[in-house]
Amino acid sequence: MANFTEELIVKYLNDDFSKEEELLLLEWLKESEENKIVFLTFKKIYNLRKIKDYSEPDHLENALYKFNERTEFVLKNQRRDFIIRYSKYAAIFILLITIPFVFWLANKESPIELTTVKVGMSDPIKTITLPDGTKVWINNGSTFSYPVAFSRNERKVIIDGEAYFDVKTDSLHPFLVDAGAIRVRVYGTSFNVKTNIPNKTIETTLVKGRVSVQNNQGEDLARLVPGEIARYENKTKEIKVSQVNTELLTSWHNGLVIFNKAMLSEITKKIEEVYNVKIIINSKNQINNKFNFVFRRTESFDMVMEMLKFVAPxxxxxxxxxxxxxLK
Structure with a gap:
């Protein structure tokens, strides 16, 4: 009768029983309080089996406490054969709640500890090497954050300003650059990201390799090939891709400042930033000429100004x- 009753209970809990079997089960429940306890124990184990995961350790502790409470009660009030007969269900129950918890522990990420590097407007360019071997050059007026140790799934960093990246190739762990309104997904490459543009445009310039520019939901907005720049407009949410001379836009990380057909005011503004001076152009007539000019950040201010005198009047x-x- 015991095995038959077990079968009835299992059928009932799985909603797979006939009308006759339901009546038999009801008759059995009416026979004694002990039978009701047996049924309720079965039902509790069945319901707990449906639990797919435990996201926090205290859930496990509460479940074990409640189960132990019920087990103590049953041990005190049931015959020895009942204990032996249902101990296998207790073992199954323990497995069902332990396995997800062990899985949770194995996959739980530790809180990410970030290191932040700030480079002032008059500071020298900062070069750092990330935990994976990736090299990053951080330009003036920029803030860069990266984890002390990358996660198991990805390598994610944050830039506010401008940085040049030479990313270590790792196909199993994508490299992601959080640039505010967009992010850049990298596949082992060299590229430049600039976010501190006055009109709120975010630029991504690809030197070699391949990158995709994505929104914050991970959807591709553009895929770049070497020699291309993607300009994302924050206001319109539009992105435009065009061909550029990457040397002009990325030479800063080598200490060079290059101008191609630039206004005198553009050149002097950059000199102001690099040498932390204020330049005032005394002229009633604006110079409309454009100039090509190159200087190294390591050169003295006077040397740069003397060179500028050779190209501009x-x-x-x-x-x-x-x-x-x-003006002359």
Whole structure:
């Protein structure tokens, strides 16, 4: 009768029983309080089997506490054969709640500890090597954050400003650059990301390899090939891809500042940033000419200004941190 009753209970809990079997089960439940306890124990184990996962350790502790409470009660009130007969279900129950918990522990990520590097406007360019061997050059006026140790699934960093990346190839662990409104997914490559543009445009310039520019949901907005730049407009949410001279846009990480057909005001603005001076152009007439100009950040201010005199019709005088330019 015991095995037959077990079968009835299992059928009932699985909603796979006939009307006659339901009546037999009801008759059996009415026979004694012990039978009701047996049925309720079966039902509790069955319901707990449906639990697929335990996301927090305290769930496991609560479940074990409640199960032990019920087991103690049953041990005190049931015959020895009942204990032996249903101990296998207790073992199954323990497995069902332990296996997901062990899986949770194995896959649980530790809180990510970030290291943040800030480079001031007049500071030298900062070069760092990430835990995976990737090299990053951080430009003036930029903040860069990266984890002390990358996660199991991806290598994610954050840039606010401008940085040049030479990414270590690892097909199993994608490299992601969080640039605010967009992110750049990298497949082992060299590229530049710039977010601190006055009109809120975010630029991604690819030197070699391949990257995809994505929104924050991970959807591709553009895929770049070497020699291309993607410009993402924050206001319109539009992205435009075009061909560029990557050397002009990325030479800064080698200490070079290159201008191609630039206005004098553009050149002097950059000199202001690099040398932390204020340049004032004394002229009633605006110079509309454009100039090609190159200088190294390691060169002295006076050397750079003397070189500028060779390409532009200017004279200059310096008073403390202010420089006055007069046009010839």
């Amino acid at each position: 200017i004279q200059y005088k310096k008073y403390n941190d202010q420089v006055y330019i007069n």
